[in-house]
Amino acid sequence: MVGLSCFACMRARRTSVLWLPSPFRNPWLCKSRRRSTKSWMRPRLKHRDDPAEVKPAEASRGTKRSDGQSWEAYLLAPPKWPRFAMTAPMKTAFRERMARPRLQETRDSRQDRSDSRDSRDSTDRLHPRAAFHPPKAAFRAPEPIPPIPRDDSRDSRDSNDSRDSREDWYGWLQWSGHKGADASWHRSKDSATAWQRPGKSSAGGETTWALKELAEVRKKLVATEEALCQEKSLRANLQEKQDVEEKQVQKLQASWQEQQEQLALLKDAEASWRQQQCLADEKLKQLQAQLNDENVRRIHAEEQLEKLRPLTSSVNHGAFWQYELDGCWHAFTPEGSEQMHRAYVEYLADGQKCCTATIVAGGVARLVDFRRMTQQHTITKKVRNIRIRMGVPAQWESSPAVLLTQSDNLxxxxxxxxxxxxxxxxxxxxxxxxxxxxxxxxxxxxxxxxxxxxxxxxxxxxxxxxxxxxxxxxxxxxxxxxxxxxxxxxxxxxxxxxxxxxxxxxxxxxxxxxxxxxxxxxxxxxxxxxxxxxxxxxxxxxxxxxxxxxxxxxxxxxxxxxxxxxxxxxxxxxxxxxxxxxxxxxxxxxxxxxxxxxxxxxxxxxxxxxxxxxxxxxxxxxxxxxxxxxxxxxxxxxxxxxxxxxxxxxxxxxxxx
Ligand SMILES: [Zn+2]
Ligand SMILES: [Zn+2]
CATH class of the missing domain: 3.90.228.10 (Phosphoenolpyruvate Carboxykinase; domain 3)
Structure with missing residues (x-):
């Protein structure tokens, strides 16, 4: 071991000098720095394990790491090798733990624990001090004595209601086992001296009682008779009303029958009317069919006329005349058309001076005006429009007058x-x-x-x-x-x-x-x-x-x-x-x-x-x-x-x- 230090953290290296350098492992770095490539080239950073770098205040508080990063952020950050990675349950537990402040948490948890113990004692097990303090007998409040009902009907001895109610009340007291029931009954009996039960009274009292009863019965009898009379009169009234209603019902039935008869008559009339209508419809159809046939024949005849016209009307050169009737144009008869054509050619040759001509066709004389292109019935004086059709292609531009007068004009x-x-x-x-x-x-x-x-x-x-x-x-x-x-x-x-x-x-x-x-x-x-x-x-x-x-x-x-x-x-x-x-x-x-x-x-x-x-x-x-x-x-x-x-x-x- 030689006194060499790490290039990155300047700590003494724990490597041997005999350890050969390689392009993958830099021998000039300490063990932790050597693993990250070229990390020694960065400026020197705080070493997290260096106790000199940790500030005393933060270290005592323990909320932050020595490099200033919070422990929470550090541990929840994505793992970097070689630090271990937290698994998902670990992260969840850690988050929950970090969410609560420490002191509060301890107090709460202690309280929770004691609460759970108490609830368990009260339900499942005996209290540990139960032997020294046995449970007291249940205290029951004494039932209140019901008050004696006030006897307001003491003077009216006829009434059984108060008497019955008193007896009922006494019976109820006896039944419910009330101690003061007898005493209160006797007390109330003593106070009611004037009142006596009917069965235990003297003989004179009984007679007056019977007379009174009799009078009462008579009164009732009279009342009953009166009621009977009233009932009879009511019954008579009802009978009368019933009779009147029956008569009305009979009248109504009669009128209903009449109406039914009228209805039947009306139905018959309707049926006959419908038959007539059907017949009329059939006739109408026949007439329409005849009309159609006639129209077809007319159209056919007109077509034949059109076909024959170029052959027959050598004078007309294919031109023909039409008159207007009810918005439709109808062809003249060949005879009338030829006369019209001759007159029109004369009118054109004349230099369009005399514009009127009289045409007699089919025994009817008509006055024709070629300038206005109208014809007038000489007798009825009815005026109708007329026109000439040349039978030439539609795109021809020359007017009929030009076409009829062109003869040798090239x-x-x-x-x-x-x-x-x-x-x-x-x-x-x-x-x-x-x-x-x-x-x-x-x-x-x-x-x-x-x-x-x-x-x-x-x-x-x-x-x-x-x-x-x-x-x-x-x-x-x-x-x-x-x-x-x-x-x-x-x-x-x-x-x-x-x-x-x-x-x-x-x-x-x-x-x-x-x-x-x-x-x-x-x-x-x-x-x-x-x-x-x-x-x-x-x-x-x-x-x-x-x-x-x-x-x-x-x-x-x-x-x-x-x-x-x-x-x-x-x-x-x-x-x-x-x-x-x-x-x-x-x-x-x-x-x-x-x-x-x-x-x-x-x-x-x-x-x-x-x-x-x-x-x-x-x-x-x-x-x-x-x-x-x-x-x-x-x-x-x-x-x-x-x-x-x-x-x-x-x-x-x-x-x-
Ligand atoms: Zn060719
Ligand atoms: Zn040529």
């Missing part, structure tokens, strides 16, 4: 379309139909197409002709029982763009495409000069070049095919000349189309139907192998019609490349 047939979405859509038709994806094809030049103008064609005469033709086709179909099979559009390229499919509904001008005659929106390319002729008089296959599938009017579903016929110098080729081109978007009624598998050069009408009489409505050529074609394959889909009235030019589009 300009009135052109109505420019300024609707931006529609112009954009027509550009899409030019650019996105046919072979727009095939850059190697000459059709690819359509990518440069620009729309210059679009005009809607509102030619009333042409429209009427077209509708008449549709009606004739329908008649033909019903006559030969022809079923229409719809041709697919957009077969020009393997991928459908869907443009023409959407155009079927978008470009119909508000007039739904007739599916029974397979009406379709198709494209027709032509020159600018030829377009005017088509707008004025419709398509004419006689002016067209002769095609491979007959001498008809050719339509296509792709703009690139139509583009081949828009240049007069390069007909049949997709050229890129910069002049203005014309594309006609037409409504075409294909009817029952014939699908061609070979060329039909020189044919002037569609082929005959199989089995049935009549010819097909049109010829459809789908892309693919065609027998007799100079190319082995047909490139574009084509539609050929051989009746000029089977197509109506809906729009005229001008475009440039």
């Amino acid at each position: 300009e009135s047939c052109y109505v420019e379309v300024k609707d931006r979405p529609m112009l954009e859509w027509i550009r899409v038709i030019l650019v996105k139909t046919g072979h727009f994806r095939d850059w190697s094809s000459p059709c690819f030049c359509m990518q440069k197409a620009e729309v210059k103008s679009v005009h809607r064609i509102e030619n009333f005469r042409l429209w009427h002709r077209y509708q008449t033709r549709l009606a004739a086709m329908r008649e033909d179909h019903t006559k030969y029982n022809v079923s229409v099979q719809h041709a697919d559009l957009e077969l020009d390229f393997s991928i459908h763009s869907g443009v023409m499919t959407f155009s079927q509904s978008y470009l119909n001008c508000g007039e739904t495409m007739a599916s029974d005659v397979q009406e379709k929106i198709l494209l027709h390319g032509t020159s600018w000069e030829n377009a005017d002729a088509i707008v004025m008089d419709g398509f004419d296959h006689r002016t067209c070049a002769r095609g491979m599938y007959g001498d008809g009017v050719y339509f296509a579903g792709a703009a690139c095919k139509c583009h081949q016929y828009t240049c007069q110098t390069h007909s049949g080729k997709a050229c890129s000349c910069k002049h203005e081109r014309t594309l006609i978007i037409a409504r075409v009624a294909l009817g029952d189309a014939f699908h061609a598998s070979q060329t039909r050069k020189g044919e002037r009408r569609p082929p005959k139907r199989d089995g049935a009489t009549g010819t097909h409505g049109s010829v459809v050529v789908n892309p693919g192998r065609i027998h007799g074609h100079h190319n082995p394959n047909q490139i574009h889909q084509e539609f050929v019609i051989f009746d000029r009235e089977q197509a109506y030019p809906a729009f005229v589009v001008q475009y440039v490349l």
Whole structure:
């Protein structure tokens, strides 16, 4: 042992000099400091075991540790090695112990101990001094002597109550064993000298007693008789009342029976009334059914009239007149409508000077005012509104007056379309139909197409002709029982763009495409000069070049095919000349189309139907192998019609490349 001290606490080390230093155990520290790594590098702290560091005051008090920390905090702190850890029960006990001050605790605990001993003595065991102090006999307070009741009824000897009560009281005293009972009884007996018991009195006393009793009995008898009389009178009254009530009950019963009879009568009446009501309801139903039948017949007749109108009314050109009745519009008879129409056309031709006309239809004369659009019954003077329906597509903007007077006026047939979405859509038709994806094809030049103008064609005469033709086709179909099979559009390229499919509904001008005659929106390319002729008089296959599938009017579903016929110098080729081109978007009624598998050069009408009489409505050529074609394959889909009235030019589009 050499006089070396610990680096941390400066105490003499108890290690041997021969003890070798190691990186884990520092030999220059004392045993306690050596265990914490590098603790010797900290500044020197108070050593807890150093008695010199403990202040005497704190040490004597014992509440704080030498390092200033309270014992409680020290012991409850989480354990640090090597100090032992307190278990949970130890902690609980320690907390309880620390919660109470020491002096108070001792006094209380002593008191508790003595209390518990006393309670045990009083209950279980004898008191240790019980032998010297035996328990005294229980002290009982003497019962109080009941007072003698005051005898206030001493003078009234008739009353038995006081006597009985006195005897009872005496008997009670004797029974309860009271010593002074006899004496008090005799005392009270002596004081009551005037009073004597009835059985022990003298003879004279007995007679007076009997007389008194008799008088009393008589009095009672009289009272009883009076009571009896009263009872009898009461009984008589009650009897009378009972009689009256019985009579009332009888009356009530009689009235109740009457009411029952009346009720039965009313029920009968109700039943008969219900039967009548049922009958009336049935009649009403029958009448309503008849009315419905009549209405159905009327509607059917009107429908037939509507169908027949385009055929019959050649003068009207499909226009018809209506009058207003009770908020609904009703059609004139064909005769009246025709007269109205003639008068109206005259009025328009006259320059709208004479606005009134007299119409006689169905034996009734009416005065018509075309300026106010009213008619007046000449006899009843009743005025009704009238109107003219042209039967043209809903989107047409021209008024009936314009449509009826356009005759040879070409300009009135052109109505420019300024609707931006529609112009954009027509550009899409030019650019996105046919072979727009095939850059190697000459059709690819359509990518440069620009729309210059679009005009809607509102030619009333042409429209009427077209509708008449549709009606004739329908008649033909019903006559030969022809079923229409719809041709697919957009077969020009393997991928459908869907443009023409959407155009079927978008470009119909508000007039739904007739599916029974397979009406379709198709494209027709032509020159600018030829377009005017088509707008004025419709398509004419006689002016067209002769095609491979007959001498008809050719339509296509792709703009690139139509583009081949828009240049007069390069007909049949997709050229890129910069002049203005014309594309006609037409409504075409294909009817029952014939699908061609070979060329039909020189044919002037569609082929005959199989089995049935009549010819097909049109010829459809789908892309693919065609027998007799100079190319082995047909490139574009084509539609050929051989009746000029089977197509109506809906729009005229001008475009440039
Ligand atoms: Zn093409
Ligand atoms: Zn050209």
